Amino acid sequence: MTAPALLLLAHGTADADGRATWERLLASVRHALPAVTVGLAYADVVGPTLAEALSSLPGPVVVVPAFLASGYHVRVDVPEQLAATGRDDVVVAETFGPDPRLVGVLLDRLAEAGARPGDTVVLAAAGSRDPGAQDDLRTAAALLTARVGHEVPVGYIAGGEPRVASVVASAASRGPRVVAATWLLAPGAFHRWLADAGAAVVAEPLGDHPDVVAVVLARYEAGVSAGAAAGVGA
Incomplete structure (x- = not known):
């Protein structure tokens, strides 16, 4: 068959x-x-x-x-x-998503971008007003929190609040560097916009x-x- x-x-x-x-x-x-x-x-x-x-x-x-x-x-x-x-x-x-394997990919992409132990991680996502999508994003953030050892706040790139730049600014009080884990699958305008969000490191999308x-x-x-x-x- x-x-x-x-x-x-x-x-x-x-x-x-x-x-x-x-x-x-x-x-x-x-x-x-x-x-x-x-x-x-x-x-x-x-x-x-x-x-x-x-x-x-x-x-x-x-x-x-x-x-x-x-x-x-x-x-x-x-x-x-x-x-x-x-x-x-x-x-x-x-x-x-949210899948634990993809949270592992987030960590790999952060390491490839130059993130270091002790950095404060924020999760950058496209954003959605859909309640189901927001629940999935919160689950992904909780999985990432368990891996990095501190609460990972979520920032939205385009849809919804809070925006990534605001979350990065708030997270700066936690440590010397704030790094952005990118909850996107492929590059494009959303990923390019993250360059202006104020993070010391912006990871690549999950990709292939x-x-x-x-x-x-x-x-x-x-x-x-x-x-x-x-x-x-x-």
């Missing part, structure tokens, strides 16, 4: 570095799953859209939403777009780190199991 296809669904970006990051992640997933058809679609900004990508993938398909929280796109856009296709052989897996690939595989495998249990594509 042919394994279900995997469709990685990213937010979408017009940023060249961001697109390159998604392409590298796609290549890594394909390398890890040589017997599986693996594709990439975008929920917004650029194509291919979910419907366009699914049109070239015979079922069954597991869609893996590459989002760090279950916000509007995941809860509303994806189900609506999927319903519009009329497909009944597609399973939508869980989102990426091996543990990000591992999360993709785990979500896919869980989606395959869920689909089999529900008889999707049978």
Whole structure:
């Protein structure tokens, strides 16, 4: 029996570095799953859209939403777009975050950027007004808090309050340096804006780190199991 296809669904970006990051992640997933058809679609900004990508993938398909929280796109856009296709052989897996493996990636990215023991860490996230997404972010911050040994405050880059710059300024009283852990998957405008937030170190996004690939595989495998249990594509 042919394994279900995997469709990685990213937010979408017009940023060249961001697109390159998604392409590298796609290549890594394909390398890890040589017997599986693996594709990439975008929920917004650029194509291919979910419907366009699914049109070239015979079922069954597991869609893996590459989002760090279950916000509007995941809860509303994806189900609506999927319903519009009329497909009944597609399973939508869980989102990426918050996952403890990704918190490990945050620490790796901080170390690569030059963070040191004793630095005060803040978590920089895109931000969302969606309650579910905010809950996921608080969980990620709690996981990071447990790893670094001090409470990690959250700052928003674009949506919501408090903004990263304000959080960095407040955290400066805790120690000599404040460093920003970047809760983003790929580079783009949001990551560039962090350069002006006042942190001594700004980590790179999670990107195509091996543990990000591992999360993709785990979500896919869980989606395959869920689909089999529900008889999707049978």
